Amino acid sequence: MSGKIALSTWPTPLEPMPRLARALGLGEGDLWAKRDDLTGLGGGGNKVRKLEWTVGGALAEGADTLVTTGAAQSNHARLTAAAGARLGLDVVLVFPGTPESATGGSGNLVLDGLFGARIFWAGDGEPSTLAQAAEDVCEQLRREGGRPYLIPFGGSSSLGARGYVDGGNELLVQLPEVRHVVVAVGSGGTMAGLIGALGEERVLGVHCGAVSEPASAVAGFAGGLTGRSVTPGALRVRTDQVGAGYGVLNEPVLEAMRTAATLEGIVLDPVYSGRAMAGLIQAVRDGDVRRGERTVFLHSGGLPGLFGHAQTVHRCVTALHGFKAV
Known part of the structure; x- marks a missing residue:
């Protein structure tokens, strides 16, 4: 019989993102970051x-x-x-x-x-x-x-997804009125666990290209976790941020990374959290996330991977401008 062991200190912080919220046309208190990049083990992450x-x-x-x-x-x-x-x-x-x-x-x-x-x-x-x-x-x-x-x-498995039942319940204590939780979908277990705690309607997943059928993967783990049938078609999964494929940087993701960094000092990676932020920005533009609705961006970490992503490193370095004295 398996049991949970302690590998970090909980809860992770929930931080407001007022400048980003205003830039997106949301209310100043509408947008928050759940900082699961700050878990203490091995550089952090979900x-x-x-x-x-x-x-x-x-x-x-x-x-x-x-x-x-x-x-x-x-x-x-x-x-x-x-x-x-x-x-x-x-x-x-x-x-x-x-x-x-x-x-x-x-x-x-x-x-x-x-x-x-x-x-x-x-x-x-x-x-x-x-x-x-x-x-x-x-x-x-x-x-x-x-x-x-x-x-x-x-x-990702039904067992591993229990970690995000814990995370979802933790979030409900921190922000009981949360309406949307936006999360990157890689192998699917994080979104599945959040669904176990929050239900299908409050979790918005952004497909990152790691698996071919993200909604089916999430539904399978969530069903095994909750003991009920979870229909892939009932899940909120955006698939519009994959671009040319998993691991390939695209312009909306780079822009989302720059926006989060310049407005909130938050660093995202180009494969997962950057795509999730790009999906959140587009969801606001589409009207799927609206002003007055408390929205949490789950920061899943991934900073070390940024430095191993040659495209992103090159684009960021070449964008630097030296200060010139007048």
Whole structure:
């Protein structure tokens, strides 16, 4: 039987964003940021809440090694490595591609190494190839006498989603009148957990391109979590911010990142939180989020990944202007 373990200090702050609210045409007190980027473990991020449950499951089964998958700049992988370091567990991260394709070993990969994780490069192939590679790693560890525990892609499962039932209930204490919670949808577990606490109507997900059917993924996890049927079509999932694909920077996302940074001093990443902010901005323009409705932007973290994203680094650096004396 799995149980939750403590990997951070809760609650995370809920901070007003009045300047951004005014810029979007909302009321000054309408827009808030739930700062799950400030979780204390391993550079912070939303995956910590999931890991409290999934790593709790690993410990309950007597595991000595955590194995998980993700992209080379995976925030989930980085935080799994940090959790393993804190708890004295070995960690193997299974990534697609090769070391040569990993953007110079920057961003999250630097932290993976600092935390002592080992990386298995699975080469190019379909997502099913990555999943099979992770199973093969677990089998090899068992043959060597290890006790591996496989955490799914993104840490997302009905078990991991319990972390965001906790997060949603925490938010209800901080802002009981919340009408919208805007969240990036990667593997789907964060949105599913929020639905478990807040219901379908209050959670607005912004698809980031990590999975092919985001609403179905969220509905599956939410159904397993709540014990009731959750219909994908009933979910509020925006799919208009994916652009050219997962990991590819697009102009609305870069503009959203700049807007949040220049108006509120909040740094977003180009894959997840930046897309979520771009989705929030468009939802206001579309009238889906309106003035007078308390709206929370879930900041899911991801700052280390920004420094491993070559497109974003290049665009931000080339946009700098030196001060010239008059």
